[in-house]
Amino acid sequence: MSFLSKVEKVLSARELLYTLLLVAVIAPILSPIGLPIGISSRTRDVYNYIENNLKPGCHVYVEVYYEVAARGELEPALMALTKQFFDKGCKIVYGSLISTGPIVFSLMLAGAPDIFAGKEYGKDYVFLGYISGGESAAASLAKSIKGTVKVDNYGNPLETLPLMKEVDSATDFDLVVIVSSGTDTFNYYVRQWYTPYHTPLLFAALSVIAPSIEPFVGAKQAIGMIVGQRGAAEYELLVGRKGLGIASMDAQSISHLLIIVFIVLGNVVYWGMRVTSRGGGRK
Amino acid sequence: MNISFEVIKASPQAKNKLLALAIIVILLVTVIVVGALLKVKLFNPKVPVSSFVILATLLIVGYLFMIQAMEGVTFPVRKISAFDAIEEGVARSVEMGRPVHVTIGYGTISSSMAPQYVAGLGVLAHVARLAGKYGAKLIATLGVPEAIASVEELVRDGYYSAGRPELYNPTYNVRYFTDQQFAYASAVQATIVRENVGANIVVGPFYAESLIFMEAGNMTGAFQIAGTARETQIPFFVITADYAFIGEEIFAAGALASGDRVVLASIRGQDLGKLITIALVVLGIILLGLGLKLSDWLNWVWTVG
Amino acid sequence: MVVRRVLPQFIVSLVIILMLIFYFFYINDDVAKTFSADDKALSDWAVIISSFALIVGGVDIFRFHLTQLRRGGLKQAPFSVVTLIAELTMVVFGAYGLALSYLNPALGITITTQPQFRWLYTYVYAPSDSAMYSILVFYIASASYRAFRVRNPMALLLLIVAIIVMLGNTSLGALIWPGFLPLRDWIMTIPNTAAFRPITIGAGLGVIILGLRMLVWREVSWMGRRE
């Protein structure tokens, strides 16, 4: 057996490629390498807007609308934004129009103890929990949060929380962030928060639904958007916290590289064998 | 060009059919004209009228082609190599003593994917007949609950009509694996590998599972023929299968499989549709140069009344 | 013959024509309202019929594994037991949830919120489903290795496009040449859109012509046996 056909045999054994692929995806998540990422102007615009327009003591409302399956793409953006808000001295009210909100929020809390360190629940941030009712709930929240929900996710009456004394309706917030895996949620907030109250909106969306909400950004109904894992990775870089976004981009880069290397090697071996066998090979 | 609309010396049956068709056309035109004159809100205001016109035209012209074929008019048909490969695949499997695997997808048939399931059933019927002819062991897997009975009968028919009823064993030949996408996919990939299939024929509406079936077939070195009209999965079939039906070819394959000249003639309707499309695009571009917008006419909804 | 073949095909043509009329025609507000109500009724019929078909399918799976239990031997029988028990358990808890929704509506429990049913769904169905979906990452890698072999000019084109898109999708590509990302975006918006447009049009035409064959009783494979 010639050297080339031995190489071919090793390469086409599926087991090798599969094992390398598993390592290429999981290893960067366990310890992010931080391969350089170019930052797109779209993501930088969002970062600059928050840096320039939010003052210490400002208030932000964050809609947490995704399922566990979309965690990989949206949680990094949520964490990076939270870090930036806390660094700017802002206070955050989280709410969720989807029933999986409380689960993904608790996972986010557990995954980012460094961000929430030194922040006090009730004073610096509040989580309202799941609010049922879809678009009508969004409209009602914009009018009055305390008129819509009586207790937060953990059963504390809202009147007892200091932060909730400072804010109640859409006009009390300097920015509203919608982190969502569905298209409708963005429509709700544009219709019920932006159109009547002109509260600035910021979107964080899955890359597959980004094209369908692009028009809102184009029409200046939202100040910008962070798209998918890549946008999240760029944002993590901007706020200076190496998280899942950067790790995922590392995993993507290395696994793609691995596949490209295999394709190239496969072709080199194929052509090598074809040239050496001089027409005696496959048609 | 080899289109001819002449139906000289039409037989009495053909004349009756043409008359019926003419009555339908006249009726439709009358309804539309009278509706316009009386200012009736005839058409759904959400749907452009052009889509109805295109649908009606294609149905009528397609039927004309079928009548032509009934009268014995013949025409050349381009080879679809994936279709010819089916027989080769079945024959090869028999030589190697390995079974043939066919699957048509999962889901409920009362969705807009119905035509693709029907095309898959047509190919399955063809494979079943070939399995009877060559004495191949056939394993048909599916995830379409409504089609279980049909598939059982098609396989049975394939063996019985070839005089090999002993080969028919419903629990072996036909396997339904739930209508849940990945439960179906997990069972199909296991079937392909465990039964060591020699030919893997995958035709129907497929979603993410397309590549799972192709790779499972590759593990056993099966001869693979695949086709779907779902755009996002076509690349996986074209790139990994030995032969692939691209898009509408699965519907043509169903027609070829029927072995019926009249059914085959209907696919000329598809061709005419493509020629109409090309003509409309070229015309639209020319009109655009003259400052007229054909798109607006095509998007026109019934605003009379 | 009539009740076996002609009547079913007649029903098919009738339902298709009715549903097309319901959709395309309007006439006036009252007629349109009737149309949409009738249309809804027909879709509900389809839901009801496919629900029964699903139950028949479930029975078929049960029967299949009962047969395997008897004939499959030690290599298959234990696994068939797993399927049988799993299916039965799921149905029992589902039916229990349904019964509760009638017997004790105050609990607010239905099929999908019955606790044991939910447990099975969350810890067996959901992980298996996700695992089968993500198994594609392995398959797409090995398929790429095999498929992107430059055997002819067309394959070379395929390979070049694929590598540009892969490099454009990762941060790595931008390091090699910043043009990969815009080039990838251009490929995805222009040639990719153009390539799938004729396929979309053709598939639509194919659907219409298949519909024609259904309408004129020339598409019979769905009825199974030829009598």
Added chain:
Amino acid sequence: MISWEVLGAWLGAALVVWIYSFVYRDNVFYKFAEHLFVGVAAGYSISLALDSLNRVAIKPLSTNPAVSWHYVIAIILGLLMFMKYSKKYYWLARYGVGVNIAVGTALALRTTPMANIVRQITATILPLWTPDPVTTLNNWLLVLITLGGLTYFLFTIFPKKPEAGKPSLPYYVYRVLYTIGIYGMMVGFGALFANTIMTRVGFLISIYLQYLQPNAWASITAALLAAIAIIAGIVMGRSRK
């Protein structure tokens, strides 16, 4: 005593690992996971069927029989599906299947003229001469590849190959468009294939985070078991030969 949640999380992690193990080789743990999955999925779809029967048919029939009486017909058609087990009356099942196929076909016939044809035609009617050279190039590509692809799919109506020495313009145009079409489609296939790799890797990351990482020990144990089963399978397969 461990809780059901913990047990479930371990089981979930093990199932993920065992399903992945199939890509290396079929083994008993995959077979177990597959059979469990199919059983649960079968029970799940029966339960969902019961649920939709309850919602769509039983509830309206019990609350408002005067309006929803016709659901009885659908229920009878549905019950006829069981006739497939009869040797004599198997054909009765066709009535239900027929209604469903007709509904599906009609749904497809309604939307395709608009979505697949009219909308695609209007999107392809583009100006071929614009002040911007990039737009001009893009438009040319979009139009030529679309027309080329359509030409590629012609089955029965196409210009005949001319005899030697007799050039035929329609045939020439046909061949050029055909070639553009097939190459254009190949570009699309390569692009879509490669673009999918990213979403698949992203999904593996999500699964890893959701099921495997929180239950690392369960995953590692399951992986070891699967590895032993695979090696045992190979060894047994060899010894039998």
